[in-house]
Amino acid sequence: MSALSSSTDEKIAYGGQCHCGAIKFVARSDKHLVAWDCNCSICIIKKNTHFVVPCAQFVLLREVPPEDRLNADEAHAAAKGSAYPGHWGLPPKIETRDLRELPGGYGMGSTTLANWIQDKLDIDSGPSLVEEADHGSLSLYTYNTHTAKHTFCRHCGVQCFYHPRSNPDGVAITLNCLVPFHEDSEIRPFDGQNWEDFLTKSGIQAFSKE
Numbered sequence: 551m552s553a554l555s556s557s558t559d560e561k562i563a564y565g566g567q568c569h570c571g572a573i574k575f576v577a578r579s580d581k582h583l584v585a586w587d588c589n590c591s592i593c594i595i596k597k598n599t600h601f602v603v604p605c606a607q608f609v610l611l612r613e614v615p616p617e618d619r620l621n622a623d624e625a626h627a628a629a630k631g632s633a634y635p636g637h638w639g640l641p642p643k644i645e646t647r648d649l650r651e652l653p654g655g656y657g658m659g660s661t662t663l664a665n666w667i668q669d670k671l672d673i674d675s676g677p678s679l680v681e682e683a684d685h686g687s688l689s690l691y692t693y694n695t696h697t698a699k700h701t702f703c704r705h706c707g708v709q710c711f712y713h714p715r716s717n718p719d720g721v722a723i724t725l726n727c728l729v730p731f732h733e734d735s736e737i738r739p740f741d742g743q744n745w746e747d748f749l750t751k752s753g754i755q756a757f758s759k760e
């Protein structure tokens with residue numbers, strides 16, 4: 551169990567990444583996710599089904615060095631066999647021989663492992679704005695009103711999150727980029743071809759408010 555899943559407001563921590571693993575993020579949202587299947591000109595091409603969280607509930611992790619990247623297949627495999635949340639990746643390969651209590655209720659283990667767990671817990675508990683992150687693997691695409699900020703990985707091309715035009719004060723996270731996959735999701739249609747009319751009707755703007 552991650553440190554965040556015990557929070558009182560029934561929010562849980564999610565982790566995810568692009569395909570190559572250069573971009574990783576954590577976010578907090580409801581256990582039951584509401585995701586949007588939009589038919590606007592760009593979402594329909596990308597098949598981008600996304601859920602929206604307030605900016606403060608999203609953390610873009612520091613750039614992952616190439617040697618520490620797990621591609622999507624490896625990340626899902628690691629999440630399956632590990633006692634730790636999937637977005638943490640793999641625990642350190644080499645550990646010291648000392649034994650101590652691990653943070654986060656993970657039992658006993660080495661100081662190396664304890665430090666690794668504490669780093670991950672610190673990251674998960676420290677919300678920050680996307681704009682603050684210095685991340686060389688992110689590219690940006692904008693068009694038309696240039697309100698939506700379509701961020702994507704410049705290596706693998708995957709857009710695992712972006713700032714949507716409907717919620718410029720929030721982050722839209724691609725549902726299929728979560729590691730592990732999240733089954734408890736409700737997919738709602740978003741009529742992006744009639745964007746102005748549908749925006750208020752949809753109620754999507756509430757999702758980026760705290």
Ligand SMILES: [Zn+2]
Nearest residue numbers: 568570703706
């Ligand atoms: Zn990538």
